[in-house]
Amino acid sequence: MTMARRGSTPEDDGLDAYLRGGSRLSDAYRDLPGAEPPAALDEAVLAAARAASGRRRRLVHGPFAGSWLAPAAAAAVVVLAVGLTLFVVDRSGAPVPGELQGEDLALPAAPPPVSGRTTKEESAESRVPAAKRQHELRERRDAAPAEHRFTVEPAPAAAAPEMESGVRKSAPADEADWRASPEAWLAHIESLKRAGRAAEAEASLAEFRRQFPDHPASRVPAQ
Amino acid sequence: MNAERSDEALMLAYRDGDAQAFERLYRRHRGGIYRYLLRQCRNPADAEELFQDIWMNLIRARARYEPRARFTTYLYQLAHNRLIDHFRRRRPSDPGPEPAGEAEPPSWERLPAAEADGPERRAASARQAQRLLAALMSLPAEQRAAFLLREEAGLSLAEIAEATGVSAETAKSRLRYAVQKLRRALGASPDE
Numbered sequence: 001m002t003m004a005r006r007g008s009t010p011e012d013d014g015l016d017a018y019l020r021g022g023s024r025l026s027d028a029y030r031d032l033p034g035a036e037p038p039a040a041l042d043e044a045v046l047a048a049a050r051a052a053s054g055r056r057r058r059l060v061h062g063p064f065a066g067s068w069l070a071p072a073a074a075a076a077v078v079v080l081a082v083g084l085t086l087f088v089v090d091r092s093g094a095p096v097p098g099e100l101q102g103e104d105l106a107l108p109a110a111p112p113p114v115s116g117r118t119t120k121e122e123s124a125e126s127r128v129p130a131a132k133r134q135h136e137l138r139e140r141r142d143a144a145p146a147e148h149r150f151t152v153e154p155a156p157a158a159a160a161p162e163m164e165s166g167v168r169k170s171a172p173a174d175e176a177d178w179r180a181s182p183e184a185w186l187a188h189i190e191s192l193k194r195a196g197r198a199a200e201a202e203a204s205l206a207e208f209r210r211q212f213p214d215h216p217a218s219r220v221p222a223q
Numbered sequence: 224m225n226a227e228r229s230d231e232a233l234m235l236a237y238r239d240g241d242a243q244a245f246e247r248l249y250r251r252h253r254g255g256i257y258r259y260l261l262r263q264c265r266n267p268a269d270a271e272e273l274f275q276d277i278w279m280n281l282i283r284a285r286a287r288y289e290p291r292a293r294f295t296t297y298l299y300q301l302a303h304n305r306l307i308d309h310f311r312r313r314r315p316s317d318p319g320p321e322p323a324g325e326a327e328p329p330s331w332e333r334l335p336a337a338e339a340d341g342p343e344r345r346a347a348s349a350r351q352a353q354r355l356l357a358a359l360m361s362l363p364a365e366q367r368a369a370f371l372l373r374e375e376a377g378l379s380l381a382e383i384a385e386a387t388g389v390s391a392e393t394a395k396s397r398l399r400y401a402v403q404k405l406r407r408a409l410g411a412s413p414d415e
Contacts, residue, residue, distance in 0.1 A: 014406070015399045019373075019380070024411045025402060028355050029374050031348060037257040041271055045278040046246055052282050053242035 182208070182215050230294035238285045249278070252295070255375035256302055262359065262371055263306055273309055277302050292385065299376045300386040303368065310364075351409060358408030366401035369394055 008016070017023060178188035185208050192201035209218040228236070228244070230251065236244035256277065261270040280301055359367060365387070372378045372386055384394035 011399055011403065015395070015402055018402045025405055025409060026374065028351055028409055032352050032356065034254060035258050035261050036254055037271065037274055041275060042249075042253065045249060045275060045282075048279060049237070049245040049249070049282050050242045052285070053237065053240050053245065 182212050182217070185212075186217055231290035234285070234288055234294050235290065238288050245282075248294075252298060256298065259299065259302060259368075259371045259375050260306065263364065263368060264309060265360065269309065273302075273305050277305050280305070293382065295376050296378060296382045296386050299372055299378065300388075303372075303386050303388075354408050355405065358405050362401055362404060366397045366404075369397040370401040370405065373398060 018025060178184045185204070189201050189204050189208065192198075192204060208215075212218055228247075230248060233244040233248040237248065257270060257274050260273045260277075261267060264270055264273065277298075281298065359370070362370070368387060369383050372383045376382075376386075378386060380395050380398065381391055383398065384391045387394065389397075
């Protein structure tokens with residue numbers, strides 16, 4: 001930078017010469033031994049700078065700062081909704097009374113298989129053991145506010161054997177007694193045999209085997 | 224690529240979380256700021272305290288940094304303001320910033336060991352350094368500040384005025400007086 005101009009004083013000219021650089025004064029100053037800050041001071045300042053930068057980096061790139069937050073939240077809601085539905089669906093597919101009943105009814109109805117379980121339910125149970133599911137269900141029920149607890153309370157029918165409920169729905173009223181349990185059904189077959197009604201006994205036994213394929217009596221070869 | 228980046232770019236990078244940018248910026252200016260403070264307050268312990276305060280203030284203010292002026296001007300303005308606070312808070316019993324006509328350079332300046340060098344050139348250099356430092360310490364604080372801001376920070380007259388909060392004419396006058404006195408102490412002519 002030059003400050004020289006027409007009509008300037010000798011003092012101004014001297015200052016201009018100095019400001020142009022390369023003056024003897026500047027050279028002499030440059031030749032002075034350079035005082036430096038102690039190394040410990042350097043470390044203290046740089047450590048403070050790094051710490052402050054780290055805090056900002058955590059804020060800028062932290063778990064709550066990304067644009068992916070909204071999609072992730074939506075995905076989490078979907079996963080929670082599906083998981084909750086799986087928890088409240090009864091093994092037989094019977095809906096749980098309460099608020100979630102509408103969701104259960106919205107599920108596609110599947111014909112009751114022999115085992116009484118849908119593929120989806122079996123898959124869910126393979127991930128979460130039944131005992132654990134019941135335990136979690138109890139915990140969620142206990143943790144829920146009192147006015148909402150009933151919404152996840154298992155239906156009484158859920159505790160009964162699935163096929164029993166299914167048979168009862170389709171069986172005539174006069175057969176209800178001996179169809180109430182496998183033992184009663186087998187006793188009924190025995191009574192038919194004793195009464196000489198072998199054909200009826202055989203037909204009833206065949207029906208019994210269809211309904212209770214896993215029962216020990218069903219594994220006995222037909223006579 | 225940090226070597227070519229300007230001070231302003233480095234400070235902006237640090238503002239956005241780049242700690243290495245700050246380190247490079249610090250390495251560039253640490254010596255100049257320290258010598259400015261030391262030769263103004265003339266006490267190493269005070270200079271170190273002020274030095275740390277200034278950099279901490281810069282770190283704390285990083286989020287608000289906008290390159291409205293040259294970073295060097297901004298940094299030395301922080302230093303100048305902190306120094307003024309320091310002078311104002313001194314106890315009355317402490318010596319003020321004015322040197323009261325010191326004839327010898329301060330003990331904390333590490334001058335060349337003239338007697339051990341032998342060669343005339345080294346001896347002359349040591350004597351010149353002694354004269355210059357003594358003259359520098361004898362300057363009024365405002366004139367010394369103007370000279371140090373020019374030599375250590377490379378500020379222009381306008382930037383010296385901005386950093387010290389005075390008009391350009393005042394800054395020019397201060398620097399002119401400082402240069403005249405220092406040249407006389409060196410035995411140099413007004414043009415040297």
